[in-house]
Amino acid sequence: MAGERTVLVVGGGISGITAAVEAAEVGCKVILVERLPYLGGRVARMNKYFPKLCPPNCGLEINFKRIRKNTDVTVYTLASVENVSGAPGAYTATIKILPRYVEDHSSTSKCVEDCPVDIPNEFNYGMDMTKAVRLPYEMAYPMNLVADAEALKKSVGSVGFNSFVESLESKGIRLDLEAKPEILTVQVSSIVWATGWVPYDATKLDRLGFGKYPNVITNVMMERLAAPNGPTCGEIVRPSDGKKVYNLAFVQCAGSRDENHLPYCSSICCLASLKQATYLRDYNPDAEAHIFYIDLRAYGRFEYFFDRVRNDEKIHLTKGKIVNVYEDPVTKDIIVEGEDILSGARIRSTFDMVVLATGMQPTTSIEKAPAPGVEYDDYGFIVSDTGIHAAGVSKRPMDVGTCLQDSTGAALKALQDTVGR
Numbered sequence: 001m002a003g004e005r006t007v008l009v010v011g012g013g014i015s016g017i018t019a020a021v022e023a024a025e026v027g028c029k030v031i032l033v034e035r036l037p038y039l040g041g042r043v044a045r046m047n048k049y050f051p052k053l054c055p056p057n058c059g060l061e062i063n064f065k066r067i068r069k070n071t072d073v074t075v076y077t078l079a080s081v082e083n084v085s086g087a088p089g090a091y092t093a094t095i096k097i098l099p100r101y102v103e104d105h106s107s108t109s110k111c112v113e114d115c116p117v118d119i120p121n122e123f124n125y126g127m128d129m130t131k132a133v134r135l136p137y138e139m140a141y142p143m144n145l146v147a148d149a150e151a152l153k154k155s156v157g158s159v160g161f162n163s164f165v166e167s168l169e170s171k172g173i174r175l176d177l178e179a180k181p182e183i184l185t186v187q188v189s190s191i192v193w194a195t196g197w198v199p200y201d202a203t204k205l206d207r208l209g210f211g212k213y214p215n216v217i218t219n220v221m222m223e224r225l226a227a228p229n230g231p232t233c234g235e236i237v238r239p240s241d242g243k244k245v246y247n248l249a250f251v252q253c254a255g256s257r258d259e260n261h262l263p264y265c266s267s268i269c270c271l272a273s274l275k276q277a278t279y280l281r282d283y284n285p286d287a288e289a290h291i292f293y294i295d296l297r298a299y300g301r302f303e304y305f306f307d308r309v310r311n312d313e314k315i316h317l318t319k320g321k322i323v324n325v326y327e328d329p330v331t332k333d334i335i336v337e338g339e340d341i342l343s344g345a346r347i348r349s350t351f352d353m354v355v356l357a358t359g360m361q362p363t364t365s366i367e368k369a370p371a372p373g374v375e376y377d378d379y380g381f382i383v384s385d386t387g388i389h390a391a392g393v394s395k396r397p398m399d400v401g402t403c404l405q406d407s408t409g410a411a412l413k414a415l416q417d418t419v420g421r
């Protein structure tokens with residue numbers, strides 16, 4: 001399928017979506033491949049995003065509309081690229097598309113409420129459970145159900161399962177737990193690689209307590225905790241006991257600028273914590289936030305945002321390196337220990353909850369692009385810019401605004417491959 005003047009975009013986050021619509025709107029055919037069952041990437045899972053602090057759907061919905069009305073964009077979700085061969089102007093790519101295991105023409109989440117099988121909710125970073133047949137989230141694109149076949153197979157034949165299947169069928173929805181993946185081979189003239197990032201694995205930070213103590217969470221989890229469609233419907237409460245948070249600490253550079261973990265600065269985490277401190281203050285005006293940092297950087301043009309946050313007298317900024325985080329086993333409070341870098345005094349403070357500001361690790365550091373000629377830096381970010389064109393955080397850590405500019409540039413580079421060949 002496809003051929004001349006076709007751009008393959010791999011990764012359906014804000015960068016991939018942008019590259020796809022920009023290329024399509026100047027007349028290219030675009031194939032957009034996303035591994036998850038929905039588009040939007042990490043941005044879809046945010047509560048609000050700076051600088052305007054609007055909900056992610058503001059920006060995403062406009063782009064979904066652009067995709068919906070452009071017949072030149074073909075979207076494959078649950079899909080990944082297995083192999084690429086060829087050269088700029090003439091690539092052949094093999095795409096594997098996993099089944100959704102459910103034929104859904106109803107587009108409604110209501111009909112799955114009686115699904116008898118619950119699974120950890122990946123959208124909320126496992127902080128709650130969801131149904132094994134589900135709409136990934138309320139604003140998902142595509143607005144289609146997806147099923148976890150492995151989880152469902154365990155309850156096949158039970159009374160609850162049979163009546164659930166019957167109720168689905170009465171609404172025109174059919175489960176097919178034996179559906180097989182599809183393999184597609186496409187000819188394209190150029191490729192944009194926009195596979196983004198994963199949060200650094202905080203369980204590797206032995207002394208910072210993540211995975212051991214429920215009231216130590218990460219910054220991406222904090223986005224979900226504060227979100228109205230998150231596990232607590234936006235209540236910023238402790239995972240251990242549901243108690244409202246009054247006293248919250250942010251530990252900056254959790255694993256970042258550390259040779260044993262991520263040696264580089266992700267540049268976004270400071271602004272993310274400043275933003276998240278405002279979530280707490282808006283939710284609970286009596287609450288206080290403490291940010292422990294090595295260097296606090298308002299990367300880009302966000303100095304005014306930094307000023308706004310630091311003028312709040314209930315947001316405290318301490319230049320201090322936190323080296324130990326542990327739990328009071330009785331209260332489940334979290335104690336942080338370290339050193340105040342300016343005064344040299346020892347820090348030992350107790351909080352209701354602690355957020356670890358972990359960095360952004362390129363997906364390509366874990367899984368390289370199966371394509372010729374792609375070069376990486378020491379951390380796994382893509383550095384080559386001929387042949388496959390990287391876009392967004394697959395190149396370096398960046399905020400959404402910069403991703404939009406970068407991906408538009410990547411789309412232009414991709415278009416250059418499609419002309420005159």
Ligand SMILES: Cc1cc2nc3c(=O)[nH]c(=O)nc-3n(C[C@H](O)[C@H](O)[C@H](O)COP(=O)(O)OP(=O)(O)OC[C@H]3O[C@@H](n4cnc5c(N)ncnc54)[C@H](O)[C@@H]3O)c2cc1C
Pocket residue numbers: 010011012013014015016033034035036039040041042043046048049050051079080081194195196197198219220223268269272275358359360363391392393394398399400401403
């Ligand atoms: C805690 C935190 C808060 C933040 N808050 C803000 C904010 O308020 N404002 C702001 O501007 N920025 C913010 N950012 C930065 C923002 O998240 C990034 O700029 C943005 O996610 C980058 O988008 P992307 O499309 O490049 O990558 P991603 O969002 O990671 O999207 C990549 C997509 O590619 C898919 N994918 C991965 N591998 C494959 C594969 N092999 N095949 C197919 N698909 C694949 C993924 O599933 C994903 O959908 C924040 C970052 C953090 C850590």
